[in-house]
Amino acid sequence: MDQNSTANQPLAGDDAVVPFAVETLDVRGRAVTLGPVLDSILGRHNYPEAVNKLLAQAVTLTAMLGSTLKFDGRLTLQTQTDGAVSMMVVDFNAPDGLRATATFDANQVAEVAAKEDFRPEFLLGRGHLAFTIDQGQYPSRYQGIVVLDGISLEEAAHDYFLRSEQIPTRVRLAVGEVLTRQDEGPNTHQWRAGGIMVQFLPHSPERMRQADIHPGDAPHGTEMHEIDEDDAWLEARSLVDTVRDVELTDPALPVEQLLFRLFHERGVKAFEPHVMSDRCTCSEDKIVSMLQGLGEQDRSEMTEEGAIAVKCDFCGTDYNLDPEVVFKA
Ligand SMILES: [Zn+2]
Numbered sequence: 585m586d587q588n589s590t591a592n593q594p595l596a597g598d599d600a601v602v603p604f605a606v607e608t609l610d611v612r613g614r615a616v617t618l619g620p621v622l623d624s625i626l627g628r629h630n631y632p633e634a635v636n637k638l639l640a641q642a643v644t645l646t647a648m649l650g651s652t653l654k655f656d657g658r659l660t661l662q663t664q665t666d667g668a669v670s671m672m673v674v675d676f677n678a679p680d681g682l683r684a685t686a687t688f689d690a691n692q693v694a695e696v697a698a699k700e701d702f703r704p705e706f707l708l709g710r711g712h713l714a715f716t717i718d719q720g721q722y723p724s725r726y727q728g729i730v731v732l733d734g735i736s737l738e739e740a741a742h743d744y745f746l747r748s749e750q751i752p753t754r755v756r757l758a759v760g761e762v763l764t765r766q767d768e769g770p771n772t773h774q775w776r777a778g779g780i781m782v783q784f785l786p787h788s789p790e791r792m793r794q795a796d797i798h799p800g801d802a803p804h805g806t807e808m809h810e811i812d813e814d815d816a817w818l819e820a821r822s823l824v825d826t827v828r829d830v831e832l833t834d835p836a837l838p839v840e841q842l843l844f845r846l847f848h849e850r851g852v853k854a855f856e857p858h859v860m861s862d863r864c865t866c867s868e869d870k871i872v873s874m875l876q877g878l879g880e881q882d883r884s885e886m887t888e889e890g891a892i893a894v895k896c897d898f899c900g901t902d903y904n905l906d907p908e909v910v911f912k913a
Pocket of ligand 1: 864865866896897898899900901
C-alpha cells in the first residue's frame with residue numbers, strides 16, 4: 585500500500601501552511617510557501633530590498649510556528665538588536681492573520697547590503713529574539729528568548745525549540761523574487777518565500793537525545809560529551825538540510841511535491857492546510873484605549889493643533905482622533 589497521502593487531496597497553493605507527518609521517522613513538520621500575502625505586506629512598507637528579505641524570512645517562520653495555535657491566540661516574533669535593522673515585529677493572529685513591521689537605519693542597511701556575500705542575518709546585530717505566545721482567552725502567556733550574535737533566523741529557531749521546549753527541530757527558510765517581463769509596461773515583481781520545519785517527537789522519551797546542545801562555556805580543549813543521535817532523527821534532519829533555496833521558492837513546485845520528493849521512501853502524510861492572510865488587528869477602539877493609558881505629558885505631546893494623528897506601524901492605517909473625545913473622562 586502506498587503510505588504517501590500527499591497526492592490524494594487538492595494542493596494547498598501559496599499562502600498556506602501544510603502540516604505533515606513522517607510517522608516511520610517519528611517526525612512531524614510544517615511547510616509553507618508565501619506569495620501574494622508577502623507582496624501585500626512588503627508592498628505597503630516600501631522598505632529596502634535587503635530589509636524585505638530579512639522580514640520575509642521572519643514572516644515565513646512566524647507563519648509556520650503560529651499555525652499551531654488554537655483559539656484566538658497570538659504569536660509574536662520580535663528582534664531587538666544593535667544592527668542595521670534594530671527591530672522587527674511579526675505577529676500571527678489565529679486563525680490566519682499575519683502582519684509585520686521593521687525599524688532600521690537606511691544608511692547602515694545600504695552599507696551591509698552592499699557586501700558581496702550578503703545574507704539577511706547580517707542586518708541583525710547583537711541582541712535578542714523573543715517569541716511570545718498569547719493564548720487568547722486563556723491567561724497563560726509564554727515567552728522564549730534567544731540570543732542573537734550573528735546567527736540566522738533558522739539557527740535562532742533551532743535554539744528556541746531546544747531550550748524552551750526541548751524538541752529537536754530543523755528549520756529551512758528561503759526568500760526569492762520573481763521578475764516577469766511584460767511586452768508592454770514595466771516588468772512585474774513578486775516576492776516568494778518558503779519554509780519547512782521538522783520536529784522529532786518520538787513516542788518513547790528516551791529516544792529524545794539532544795546532541796545539538798551547545799557545549800556552553802566549557803574551556804577550550806575539553807573533550808566533547810558524545811551522544812549518539814537517533815538514526816530516524818538524523819535521517820529526517822539530513823533530508824531537510826538538503827532542501828535548496830530554489831526548491832522552497834519555486835512557483836512551479838507545490839509544497840506537497842517537495843514533501844513527496846523528500847520523504848516518499850518513508851511515507852509522508854499531508855494534513856489540512858492553514859490559509860494565511862495579510863490582516864492587521866488595529867482598530868480605533870484599541871488606539872483610543874492605548875491613548876487613554878498615557879500620562880498627562882504624553883497626551884499633550886501626541887496632540888497637535890487640537891488633533892491626535894496615529895499611524896499603525898503594521899498596516900499604515902491613519903487614525904485621526906479628537907482629544908476632547910478620547911480624554912473626556
Ligand atoms: Zn494596523
